[in-house]
Amino acid sequence: MTIMNRKTVFFTLILMSFISISFGQRTLAPLPKSKNGFIVIAHRGSHLVKPENSIAAIEEAIELGADYVEIDLRTTRDGHLVLLHNETLDGTTNGKGRVQNLNLDEVQKLSLNAKDGKLYAVPSFMEALKTCRNRINIYLDFKAADVLKTYQEIRAAGMENQVLVYINKMEDYKSWRELAPQMPLMSGLPKNIKTKDELISFLKEMPLEATDNIPNAALVAAMRENGLSVFLDVQMANENPIKWKIAMEKGVQGVQTDHPATLIQYLKTNQLRNGLKVSER
Template identity: 30%
Template sequence: MKKIIVVSLLICALVSCKENTHRTNNTIKAVSSKTSTLILEQLKNPTENHVLAVAHRGDWRNAPENSIDAINRALKMGIDIVEIDVRKTKDNHLIVMHDKSVDRTTTGKGKIAEIKLDSIQKLVLKNGAGMPTKHKVPTLKEVMNFVKGKPVLLNLDKAWDNLPESFAILKETGTINQAIFKGNDPLHVMQEKHGKLMDSIHYMPMVWPINYNIYGETAEAPDIYAKGFIDNYKPIAFEVIYDKEDSPVIDGIALMKKEKITVWVNTLWDELCAGHTDDKALENPEAHWGWIIEKGANVIQTDRPKELLEYLRKKQLHN
């Protein structure tokens, strides 16, 4: 009898091992088959059963924000998109940094627009606690060369001030299809500024409760602003910003969903997502990240990439 039990246990163990190996192999296959092209297609063709995850300034809790290390750490987690910020130096080089000055994030002082690149390259980045690290301030070109061919896209925040120059770097590095531009201006303003260049980039309009024109005079309701793009230009996505749960922006999401255009939501702080932030989601993910998804989000930009990915995978909304 004991022999039969032992044999049965061995058989069960072998079957379980085979199943686990099969699952592991499938996971490895899913990860290895992920490409920037696939992520771009998922962004262009949103579905209800998949949510893309964006790391805000990279994995800045474990590496300096906007650093290549922060991007790499987010990439290794399995993040789909990394948001970075683009600024121009005194001698017209594009670097990756959020603030207008180097004071907060580096060992230096001064406004980026008043400092030449070679001086910025002598500085080192600080970590989240404000302590110096070994990491340097990267140029946009260095970042794009780093991500080239890797399974990740970059969201180029603040590049609207230097869109042609940013595009030139993407063209030079062969990474046009790994970058997303965004901005606040109505379509006709963007077309007046940039002409046919708008047809060569992946562009995401930002939809606020009120979107003003270039002169700050005539206000456009969210649905009117969005419809201007939908009727005359196919945006890669809409970044929606709503400060209240009854915001008119949420009503406008229905139009975006109808047109099968991706809805991007930032859960970084209260005013961007009606209070359904990452920090609250850590305590109750269903009530916050779940609420955001229920309201139509296909993309979530987060300051908690590891935890968001865990939640999405548990819900079978991410590979």
């Protein structure tokens, strides 16, 4: 990309940032819209049978009625974006070594390990975007990738309004805010935040639209006041209604689950698809 083109892209993105919503002194990007009030995020897709991070697992999450699918992003040696949770191919595919040491064509020859005996390929990010467009939102766990390239692919797929980006590194946070300021970002809050003032101070330094943890139960109301959505991680082998209800009683906006089918059925059966009414704290 030429210097002139880079400047054009940058200033275009800055102008687009004014679409954001204002919360007090913080300017928040809107989260992807969902038809349900309580958000169900299918962790790595619906992967109890289908391979995690596969197109098939994404399709099943869509069929079940999940609001988001969580996927993990990594980069091949020749700069292509693919879905893979681990840094290495060992365990989740029939390959070995780091994905960053293989070109895309080599990665695409591999098969994901599957419980149903069928063959599934490692998907490219573009394949995942096209599968999800206008069907399900994406919770993008940004593992190891180039921010500008990722955002360009999101825009090319017309998915700017359907992606929430989970940040793992401060340098990635800074890059996303600089290159795509209108994209909603999510990250964990430091566990040492104990007071409302400490929370506000942190959010001034690192504005977020969502988080996956509550460092102190007394902060739930302050988090809500500051426009911070909470999507708790409940994914585990022994998820059950008791654990789901405990999470919902915290006043969160949604959860990430390994069991989207049973969770959604539980919510529908108990008329909780729009959430559980909890008292203000």
